[in-house]
Amino acid sequence: MKYNKSGVFVRNNIIYVQGHVDGVFYRKSTKKEATKTNLLWAKKNVESVLLSLIGKNDEPKSYTVEEFGYLSLDINSSNRRENTQKGYLRNFRVHILPVFGKWDVTQIRPTDLKKWQNDLSKKISGKTVKNVRTVFRSILQDAFMDEILATNPFDRVKPPKVLPTEVNPCSLEEVQLITKNSNGHFRNYLLTAFFTGMRVGELIALHWEDIDFINDTISVKRSMVRGILDLPKTANSYRTIDMLLVVKETLLEQAKLTRGRSEFVFLNQYGENYKDSSNLTRRLWKPLLQRLDIEYRILYQTRHTFASLMLQQGEEIGWVSQMMGHRDIHTTLTKYARYIPRKQTKRAKFLNNIDFEMEQSAQNLHSVKSYVVNECN
Known part of the structure; x- marks a missing residue:
């Protein structure tokens, strides 16, 4: 087996080892608590530990974006309002499937997402692009949680800038x-x-x-x-x-x-x-x-x-x-x-009745005047 080292990953205080074996990415739980001693052991033996955890029939499932997308949207539907779920499905069908529907989930790269996001920005508003991105990101996050992806590629793609809603009231x-x-x-x-x-x-x-x-x-x-x-x-x-x-x-x-x-x-x-x-x-x-x-x-x-x-x-x-x-x-x-009118009020009026005496006031005043004249010239 050809192994490309990726390292150690911790989730919920449990140590995972991860890496590519024969070109396929794996992340496996060691079921060990992320103590200092266990982390040192895992980092030192990451390759052998990962290889030992991979079974003969442990080939990861392959999903297209269409297959995994509908699966992800379905399993999360109970946690969303009906309208939110309806909007997610619409954005998935209209803006994601036409481009990525037949792609293998594991083949999506940050540059692919950047191009897709830029192309969308030419057609729809930044706010809508951001909403569509939320749908796609949540799908790929589920793929990451299921250990199909090593990372969520959206983590390396900045969201689009969204202009604030224009306030244009009637008089x-x-x-x-x-x-x-x-x-x-x-x-x-x-x-x-x-x-x-x-x-x-x-x-x-x-x-x-x-x-x-x-x-x-x-x-x-x-x-x-x-x-x-x-x-x-x-x-x-x-x-x-x-x-x-x-x-x-x-x-x-x-x-x-x-x-x-x-x-x-x-x-x-x-x-x-x-x-x-x-x-x-x-x-x-x-x-x-x-x-x-x-x-x-x-x-x-x-x-x-x-x-x-x-x-x-x-x-x-x-x-x-x-x-x-x-x-x-x-x-x-x-x-x-x-829209809040500013009152034309003289501020700190209490200071007008206070005499701030200064030593050598005449000399200080002369110094100030000289400084002003020199700066202006």
């Missing part, structure tokens, strides 16, 4: 113009969106039972993502928000249209709940902005509009952060700091 004048020129259920949707800061998925998933007209609150408990009613985006997205007067009046009007007809607050033109925002965007939002000659923004910008307007009007950042469902005010500041 108060634009909000007034937009809502004045909309009507019915869409006007009600827009007013609720502009003055709650709720995400699009949260709004189209909103149930009448979530609205408390007595205490003027709205409970955010669910979100609609790609047609599936799911949990909110993050743990902090579970929240109870204040129902401002304009929102209360709007939802009372909306109640005349859909309450009693459906558990959902907002319904489409067929009297059914929205599955995603595409219908709203295509049929109503985009044509409305075009008609009003207002710069196009994605419908999600209604959420950014709420935050920016409230901060511009001096509302407490903690309250805005809670309404948005942010983890803390740092998240809110990171996105919206530029």
Whole structure:
């Protein structure tokens, strides 16, 4: 047998020996605890130990990316939300299989992944590339954990740079113009969106039972993502928000249209709940902005509009952060700091009434003036 030494590997405090034998990579557990003495023994005898652990019928299984990918996605499905699993499968089929589907998992090199990642970046956004990369990396990580791979090749490939989400809110004048020129259920949707800061998925998933007209609150408990009613985006997205007067009046009007007809607050033109925002965007939002000659923004910008307007009007950042469902005010500041007006206030005014006497003040003042003149010349 031809052996190329790779060395010793420790996982869960157990010593593994690993290396290539006759061109095939193996990693085997010695079942020994990773003590100092045992590590010295393993490093000294790595070749003989590995060879002794390899049985005659110990040939590793060979998997294509397609075979192992579906296996990996399936065994991890119970640990993911339904929508997350659905997204993983879609990204696997659309962006990974066409390139790597028939490849042997063990043949993938970091340079192959770099090229694939660069090619993807020419077609889709950096954020989407990063999401697809997460899917592929998790598959190869399972191959590594199953000792099919010596290392995960993604460990040597930097993720793509992702530009921060553009915050391009509407001004108060634009909000007034937009809502004045909309009507019915869409006007009600827009007013609720502009003055709650709720995400699009949260709004189209909103149930009448979530609205408390007595205490003027709205409970955010669910979100609609790609047609599936799911949990909110993050743990902090579970929240109870204040129902401002304009929102209360709007939802009372909306109640005349859909309450009693459906558990959902907002319904489409067929009297059914929205599955995603595409219908709203295509049929109503985009044509409305075009008609009003207002710069196009994605419908999600209604959420950014709420935050920016409230901060511009001096509302407490903690309250805005809670309404948005942010983890803390740092998240809110990171996105919206530029919308917080700076007060034109003279700082440290207390110093104006203090006389700071200095010895030889006249001589010091003369020295300072001389220094300034010399520096300027």
